[in-house]
Amino acid sequence: MKEDILHNLEIINDRIRKACEKAGRPLDEVRLLLATKTVSAEHIKTALENGQTLIAENRVQELKEKYDELKDTQHENHFIGHLQTNKIKDILKYDVVCVQSLDRLDLTERLHQRLVSEGKTMEVLIQVNTSAEESKFGVHPNEAVELTRKVSEFSTLKIKGLMTIGLFSAETEKVRPCFKILKNLQQEIISQNIPNVEMKELSMGMSGDLETAIEEGATIVRVGTAVFGARVHPDSFYWNERV
Numbered sequence: 001m002k003e004d005i006l007h008n009l010e011i012i013n014d015r016i017r018k019a020c021e022k023a024g025r026p027l028d029e030v031r032l033l034l035a036t037k038t039v040s041a042e043h044i045k046t047a048l049e050n051g052q053t054l055i056a057e058n059r060v061q062e063l064k065e066k067y068d069e070l071k072d073t074q075h076e077n078h079f080i081g082h083l084q085t086n087k088i089k090d091i092l093k094y095d096v097v098c099v100q101s102l103d104r105l106d107l108t109e110r111l112h113q114r115l116v117s118e119g120k121t122m123e124v125l126i127q128v129n130t131s132a133e134e135s136k137f138g139v140h141p142n143e144a145v146e147l148t149r150k151v152s153e154f155s156t157l158k159i160k161g162l163m164t165i166g167l168f169s170a171e172t173e174k175v176r177p178c179f180k181i182l183k184n185l186q187q188e189i190i191s192q193n194i195p196n197v198e199m200k201e202l203s204m205g206m207s208g209d210l211e212t213a214i215e216e217g218a219t220i221v222r223v224g225t226a227v228f229g230a231r232v233h234p235d236s237f238y239w240n241e242r243v
């Protein structure tokens with residue numbers, strides 16, 4: 001398994017390098033984020049000890065379970081799942097530095113309250129539902145600018161950009177329009193010059209479509225299966241949860 005992970009990381013980094021070359025973008029503009037849902041702490045550690053620095057969970061429960069085993073290995077933790085307000089305190093406790101899935105105002109308010117009471121700040125990305133699929137979370141593209149504006153008013157939250165999951169399709173050309181929507185929203189928000197808003201990050205692209213995402217401007221690609229192997233549960237299990 002260890003050899004598989006190292007080999008897969010080489011392949012992924014190679015794919016990222018080629019995609020950057022093709023798109024005429026500098027390699028250091030794109031970061032690889034490892035989506036570690038269902039992956040054991042041991043396997044995550046293998047990746048962290050071999051050049052990887054950025055990981056993310058979808059569920060607070062998994063974040064909690066792996067925390068002790070990973071806390072002494074240097075890394076940066078993001079959160080990419082649907083976040084319930086009653087789990088916010090755990091997000092802070094387990095050292096998440098960026099919530100990529102901020103998609104609504106009540107979550108924003110509660111996150112802010114908690115951050116104020118702990119004297120902390122948090123990086124966030126606004127998650128946009130670019131595929132119009134019922135099953136996915138994220139703010140509707142038409143409401144993304146407005147939500148960004150509202151979130152920007154909370155002093156504890158540092159908006160760094162946008163995130164999307166994109167259409168779940170094996171045909172990357174069908175996913176491309178989703179990435180374009182995110183890029184266009186980024187440009188629109190930049191043009192509005194909203195105080196307290198940075199629009200540097202575009203978190204988009206996964207195992208199957210990272211090349212397309214990089215062509216369309218991704219700065220963070222989120223990869224799970226292509227590094228750690230197939231998961232038992234389908235993605236809908238993670239993307240629909242209301243638990």
Ligand SMILES: *Cc1c(COP(=O)(O)O)cnc(C)c1O
Pocket residue numbers: 035037058080081165206207208222223224225226238
């Ligand atoms: C699982 C997951 C990924 C990675 O998906 P793979 O197809 O395994 O690469 C990316 N983003 C989110 C939000 C995920 O839940």
